[in-house]
Structure formats: structure tokens, C-alpha cells
Amino acid sequence: MATATANATPGPKVNQIGLPILEYRGGKSTLCAGCGHNAISERIIDAMFEMGVQPERVVKMSGIGCSSKSPAYFMSRSHSFNSVHGRMPSVTTGAVLANHTLTALGVSGDGDTASIGIGQFVHLMRRNLPMIYIIEDNGVYGLTKGQFSATADIGSVLKHGVINDLPPIDTCALAIQLGATFVGRSFSGDKKQLLAMLKAAIAHKGTVMLDVLSPCVTFNDHEGSTKSYKFLQEHDDPINEVGFIDDFEEIDVDYGSGQIFDVPMHDGSTLRLRKLHEDYDPSDKANAVRTLMEAHENNEILTGVFYIESQKPTFIDQLNIVDEPLATLPQSLTRPPQHALDSLMASLQ
């Protein structure tokens, strides 16, 4: 219906399912002005719009934190579940099992994931549940006013002078090691890279884990912080240039040969990675982890797609679930017939 209107009058630009971008917006953000999380919400809106995702087919899931509040600020036409601190993975698992035809988008924070939620995080990664898991990573607990999180770098300084002397958890290295099938890091300030990664994430079948560096302007954006805008802009070192080509787009060849890594996605689209680091192969798991470990030693902040594997069976494949959502199966399929009970009873007599 929206398409028809769009054709008749020069209304707002609509996507391939005929929806204007307005239909992907959410409530007004109550996060601090300039918070990295707001920029990520904007990119999610762009990616969903550009990919032509039906908002009703998406569930937005989150834990607790400033980051976990953000699903209220994009895609109001999607069901959303802001659950409890660190437990978004389990709630999402349940929701996806109940209805695996939906696209699950989970938003978490670095505290929500790497501290209280690390147990559920690692087990989610192992299962390769089809979902997109975004960590909005600011190195602190924003909502409880700026304590260090477990992704803070050694030597990073809080506003009032406290220095972090514990090593950070690299959630990307963990996710790769544990079995996630699309793992990358981006920066809320890098619109182009983040948008391309999100679009590819939507096209991927399996667990996508994106650690998006997302400065907390209120508690961790000062001199001495390794998660400030300034520091990230100066140290962001993309390992590859991420391009996403829809199945309906022409593949434009403007990269030099030998430097391109094309990944065919499930929906017919292509993830195109242009190697910026020599010989970086995002299908090599061990190398991906080693590269990340080395980057820590060299105090580098790598971004880009570190690892992708598009053929691995998902948790849903492994469970061999019927095609229809379990949630709405009719009673005829979920209640065995009378004779089944009768023969059970006979066997117990």
C-alpha cells in the first residue's frame, strides 16, 4: 500500500517493501546527547530500512544498562523485550525457539555481556543461535555512573583518576573461539563501516556478534580513557573495508584484484571485504584469534569483520524443529492422540 502512494505522489523515499524510514524509528531517546549508543540506534534503523526488513518480523531483545534501553529508541513496530541484567541471551534463545521465523536483534552493554552476563554470552556463542548480538561497548557501566567494565583496557583512567589494571576481555576473540559464525568490531563513529556490517549481519544465518565501540560521553570520554571518541578516532585500525552488496545491486568492481574477499550470504547478497591488512583471511579461525591477541599486545584497536563462516548449521537446524513457529502450532500437532495415551497406560499396567 505504501508503494502505491509513493508512486502516485513524490512522497518520502520508501524501501523495497514500500516503507518510509519513518516506520523504522522508535521513541525519543532518553540517553545523553552524544552517547555512542544513539548513533548505533541510527545505524540499525538505516540497515533495517535499506535491507527492507518487515519491522513486525523483528524482535528487539536486551538486558539492562543504558545500551539495553536503546531498543526503545528504534523500530517501534517491532516487539521488544528489555529483560534482566546479563540475561538477554537466554530470553532471546527462548523467543527464537518459540518462533524461529523472526529476526532476533539483541542489544547489550559491555557490563551486561562481559561481567554479569558472561556465562550466558559464552553459551549463546556455542549454540550458533540465529540472532544478531550487539555489544554497545563503552568500557564502563554507564547506567550505574561510570565504574570500569571488564572490557576496559589496562591503563585506562576513570574521570576521578582510578586506573584499570586488569586485562580486558576481548569479546570478539571469545565469540570466535566459541563458535559464533559472524564476528566483527566496529565503532559507533564510523557510519559507513557499521552500516555495512549491520546489513551483512541481517543477511547472515547464525550468530552474529558485533562489538561496537560506543563512547560514554558522560563517564568515559576524557583524556586518559581508551574508549573516548578522540582515542578511538586516532587508533581505529580497520582490518578490512566492509562493503555489503544486496542481491539486487550490481557488483561494482573498484577494488584491485587479489585484495577482495567476497562472502556469499544466505539471502543471495554478498559481503565484500577489502583486505587492508595484508593476507587477512576472515575464514581462518585460529588466525583471527591470533590477530586479535597481537593487536592487544601492540595497543591497536582493530575493527572490521574478523571471522565469518556462512555454512555452519544453526541451533535451529540442529534441533530439527518444524518449519512453522512452535508458538502457534495447532493442538492437533502438540497433543498426541487418545490412542497414544491408551497404549502408554497399557504398558504401565
Next chain:
Amino acid sequence: MATGNLTLGQEQGTLSARQRIVNDFSIIVATVNGSGSQSSNSVLLKSIFGMGVPVSGKNLFPSNIAGLPTWYTIRASKDGYVARKRDSEVLVSLNPETAREDVLALPAGGVAIYEEKLNLKQYRDDVVFYPVPIDKITAEVCPTAKLRKLVRNMVYVGAVAQILRIELGVVEGGLRKQFASKQKVFDSNFGAVKAGFDYAQQNLPKQDPFFIERSNQTTGQIVIDGNAACAMGAVFGGVTVVAWYPITPSTSLVEATIDLLKKLRMTPDGKATYAVVQAEDELAAIGMVLGAGWAGARSMTSTSGPGISLMAEFSGLGYYAELPGVIFDVERSGPSTGMPTRTQQADLLSTAFLSHGDTKHPILLPGNVKECFEMAGAAFDLAERLQTPVFVFTDLDLGMNNWMSEPFEYPAKPQDRGKVLTAEDLDRLGGFARYRDVDGDGIGWRTLPGTDHPKAAYFTRGSGHNDAAGYTEKPGEYQAIMDRLARKFDYARKLVPAPVTVRDGRSKIGFLAFGTTDFALRESLDQIEKEYGKKVDYMRIRAFPFTHAIHDFVASHERVYVVEQNRDGQMASLLKLDLPADQVAKLRSILFYNGLPIDARTITEEFAAKEGL
């Protein structure tokens, strides 16, 4: 047959002066954990059942995989009593470590059937001794040393059967059923039974008064444990998502569920109409259950006390965000790890209010295996109707032991999927407010994720929300939701299983109990009537919140004894919170909490003491 008659002749000779005790005694089998005695004991139990005699069995096992003492009691009762009996008259002694203690525990005139080498005669002389060279017989019938451990137990089954006059054909029939498709296994097991039977027949003339005699009291009945019954209830109740973390004594509930799902819930093209996840812990299990319930699945988990504690935060979310889900709690003894293989009814109070803030949860309290089946199914209807987590409580005694029962009936009612709006409904209504009480029962309407309508979505959160599911910190809006939740809980009184009036003779004295306490209490009330000439009333509670019939019951009695298996009188406390202030003083408690299932004699004695009888 000729030998059979001869033996009977001998019996009459030795027993002429004594009274025969028929179908009314208890057997205790003392073995070592991990020795495989589970299956032989179950064969013995099913043989007595096969003789038509009401029977119950209880496994008193250690929290250990192999090597520690374990006891199994089997009670035959022509009166149909199935509670634990304090004393057992017949001992089967196979564990050297406890042999002395076990034989000394027998009442005078009792029977000891034992591995000959244990030489129990040295400890006392006022019981009947039947030494059986079990190891020797085993070695003879089972040349393969590896298999001996398995068939060894069947030798005592045979000996016990012969001594108590259980028909060999009945034992054989039971075994045949158990090993239906495995002829070889049947042969070796029955061979051992027969060898034990023959040995007893040829060498052990009957000198004791205990007999199992054919009856017809079990015709048409089934034998099943409560966990398997709950599993069946869930599978026929239409469960689609199961998330769990293993813990004794609830593990076999989910394992039985998985077996049944594999058998009964595959589509013709081989796809599963369910999903089972072994979660990383109970926090994740309940998270998955609530996530699935939110998205419209019939979801469940099963656990015991420690897992319930871990589910606390999520349970509050389930209550406040109004998410369906079913949680089975097969209770065990103790705070912390406690005694994981012993029984108790001690999670009641903590679960009724599980979580922080103003939270409360419906709890269903099945009192037998048939109710396990029925309430497991009903729990899904209730959870979806009330949009809240529903707990189903059993305990180790009910869950892991075998019970006789009427066969279960196929669910008569179609599944109640609760208040769910479709896209067509939304077209007609033009929208909805998720948490608004439009029907006056305190329950709002929900939509499921994926509903194809631009107005279908709403935001689910554990933070303050108004009736349109919007974020709020406004005092009035917050309180309005809390008041509605209270009304919804009150409405639940009408939906939960009503109590059962077991005895109503208009006595001044009433009894209240729930769950497995029922078995012992029924027997105790007969004792009280027989021994003290007092007829008292009894109502069995089957759910929290309490229906008004429970209030009426208390109101119509002068004194009400609440019998339960915990230290602090948790049910009595819960009742006190619910009853009018002037009724509270009527309640008094009879409590039992040593980890064993409660027995009738304990209740009778406590009651007599409290009443000054």
C-alpha cells in the same frame, strides 16, 4: 506342583499356632548404591502388584553414584495404605556394611532373608532367618563374571517371592514385560529368579507368618512415578519448549519428557514439534522459558530447591512483565545442598513470593501421580490464561517413587491459549493497551511477536510501565498496575484446582495437608478413629492462592491441624497471611522434616499428644 503342596503342608505344621499376616506388611531391601538393585526392587514391587495387592515402594538412596548403603522399602497393604511405614517386618540384607544395624532394626518376629555369608544369626535370635547363598547361586546360573552383578539381585527376588508365596508366574510375567524385546536379557534374569526361587523352595521351609495372597485390588491400575506422570502431563498438555539443568530429584522428569517427545511429537516428515535445551544453569533455563512464553510457546523447566533459588530474579520479571511459563519443583531436603536424595515440602514459602518486590506466584500441589499428570497439563493452560509463571510442586517421594494409580484420562478440555490478539482483532479494534484490564479479571490482552500488524508491537520490560506498556515512574501509574496484578492473583483463586474434601463428618477438629502428606494422613486419620474413637475432618489443599473453600473449612472448625513436611510450618504461615485475623489462632502444626517421607504413626502420636488423648 507336587512340591508346592508339600511345602504348604510344612507351613501349616509350623504356623498352626501363629496367625498369618496376609498382604499387610513391609519389606526393606538393604543393598549398596550402584549395584543395580533398582530394577530388581521394581520387579519385586510389580510382582506384588501383579498378585493384585496394593503396593508402594520407596527408594532411600544416598547422594552418590556407587558404593554407599541404600534401602528400598516395599509396602503391601490390603487397606490400600501407601505411605511409608515406620518399621518393616521383612528384611532383605545384602549389604555387609549395614547388615548388623539392619537386622537389629527388625521387630521381634520379623524375617531376615540374607546372603548366607553375612551370618546374621549371630546378632539376635527372635526373628526368622533365611540364609541364601546368593553369590554361589549367581555363579552357578551366570557363568559370565561380567553379567553377575546384574543378575545377582534377581536371585534374591526369586527367594523372596518363594518365601512370601508370590507366584513365580507373576514374577515371570512382569519380567517379560520389562524386557519385552530382549529375549536374552529376559532369559538370564529369569534364570536367576528361578534359581533363587528353587533354592528357597528346596532348602528354606516356611517359618514366618507373612504371606502375599492373590487379590483383585489392583485390577486396571497402573504403576508409575510422579516425574514420569508430570512428563506425560506436559507432553499431552502441548509443551513446545523445554529448558532445563539437571538436578536430583527432578532430572528424571525432563528425561522422561524427552523420551516421550521423541516418541509422540514428531511430524510425519520427521520434524520435531518441540525444542529441548539443556541450559548452562537454572538462570538460563528460566530465562529461556520466559522468552519462549513471551513469544507464545508453551514452555517449561524442571528443577529442585537450589535451582528455584537461582530463578528468583527472573520469576519477579515473569510476574511483573506478565510472562507465561511452567516451573516444576521436585522438592528435596534442606537449605543449600542439604540432603539431595531425601524428600521435603520446604520450598513453599520461598516460592510463593519468589523474587524481590511485591511478587507472588500460583503454585499447584498435586497429591498423587494422577494429579501430577492432570496438573502438569493444567499448568500450561493456567500460565497462558493468567500470563504468569506457574509453579508445580511435587517432592522426591512423589517424583521418584513408584505409585499405583487409576489410569490417566485423556485431557477432556481443549488447550486454553489465553488472551491473545490476532492481526484481524487489531484491525477490528484499531489498537490495544497491553496491560489494560478490559474484562475486569485483572488480565490484559497480549500480542505475539511476529503478528502481522503495524499496531501489534508493544514493549516488554521489568521497569515501571503503564497500562499501555510505556515506561513510567509516575506513582499512580505504577500503583495501578500493582493493584491490577493483585486483582489478577485474586481471580486466580477461581481458576486453580479446588481443594478436595476427604473427610467431612462435621467434627470440631479439621486437618489440612497437601502433596505427599496425604498418603500418611489418610492412614493416620483411620488410626485416630480406630484407636481414639475420634472422627475428624480433612481437606486437602491443591493450590496457592487458596480458594474460598479453604477459608470456609477453617471457619467451620474449632481447631485445624496443618500437617506438612518442613520445620517451620510453611503452609500454616501462608494460610495465616490469607485468613481473616480471627481465624488465625485456630491453626496448629504437625511437622515432619528429617528427610524421610512422613508416616502415619508420627501424625497419630503428635495429634494425640497435642489433644491430650
